[in-house]
Amino acid sequence: MPELPEVETIRRQLDALLVGRSVVGLRSTWSKSLTGRGVEPMDMLGRPVTGVWRRGKVLGLDLDGGVSLLVHLRMTGQLLLDPVDSDEASVEETSATRVVLDLDDGSRLVFNDHRKFGRMVVLPTAEVVADPLLARMGPEPLGPAFDVEALTVALRRHPGLRIKAALLDQGVVAGVGNIYADEALWQAGLHPERRCGALQRTGVVALHAGIVTVLSEGVARGGSTMRDYVDARGDRGGYLDVAAVYGRTGQPCRRCGTAVVKTTVGGRGTHFCPSCQRAPRKRRSTPA
Ligand SMILES: [Zn+2]
Incomplete structure (x- = not known):
């Protein structure tokens, strides 16, 4: 199960590659994997990513115009970025692929989750702090407030x-x-x-x-x-x-x-x- 270091590793990679990119298409093969709370997943479309953050084991993408995407990897979730024009083997979509986000430069963000416990939730950025999981979270152990x-x-x-x-x-x-x-x-x-x-x-x-x-x-x-x-x-x-x-x-x-x-x-x-x-x-x- 991914813990802070695993999610932070993903955050750093996505922050370097996703900021400024826009989601132009999305597909979901398992209805519980991608849901909206107050907004619809389709509301992500056309909004550039403005930041990629992490709180505990939760990954967050902020999009322009006040929409955010929370990603809970839980047991077996994987978040893979298939880069555009990559010489390396591209990310294969498998039977475990639950969500694919197409980005405006031709790259794709692929959410694989064999056990299906992982969640992607789209919600207004203003409501992120009140998210039940985030609201009761203790101090960030690598942050300045953790003494x-x-x-x-x-x-x-x-x-x-x-x-x-x-x-x-x-x-x-x-x-x-x-x-x-x-x-x-x-x-x-x-x-x-x-x-x-x-x-x-x-x-x-x-x-x-x-x-x-x-x-x-x-x-x-x-x-x-x-x-x-x-x-x-x-x-x-x-x-x-x-x-x-x-x-x-x-x-x-x-x-x-x-x-x-x-x-x-x-x-x-x-x-x-x-x-x-x-x-x-x-x-x-x-x-x-
Ligand atoms: Zn010993």
Whole structure:
């Protein structure tokens, strides 16, 4: 599932190629993949793209005249730009292709989504901030407002929640998913089952640094590819080549050599080093 680094990688590529281009045609083969909210998808036609932004795992295109397109890639969504006059193999439309946007220079933006959970939503730009998902999103972890205090405040709202589950909550920190949550906790030396309320300030400082470090590295390496993720050019991400724990069950910890363990926290597969990330001490008053 694409997380912040994957969506940011796509954003940067599209920002460089889409701004100034206009949508001149659109096709949708699955009605739920492209919908309008207050406006119709056809209202995109003829409006130049003025900006490409990201909030958490959500990608946004602003079009001239107050219309925006939100893209939620969810599980298996891919957003591919088929460039005009490319010598490289062009983007093939497949049985997973749900939406195609034709652009005025002859290029195409292709939305593939095998599992069909992804969504493209066209709406007035003025209503983007009130989008239910965006409105409750926590701070942007690579933005200036994300400091130790912001993370402290966010964690305090969930004192009984396990730290891994808190990181996956988009209301705590925007854009972190399963891969980078495990990586950030390893960086910080925190066991994924620690409760937010039990973290000391040194733990929050380490966690803040861990989140920023792994997401920055993820962006630098073009994101992570387990199965489906590719960037707008169709290339896989390289972060998992350097991941510390994610997908490395049984392999030696890069810090201490102890075998990486996989467990389940909050229903999600969770990787950690049992030596670097010590389990919380059991308290009789706390339910397991
Ligand atoms: Zn270790």
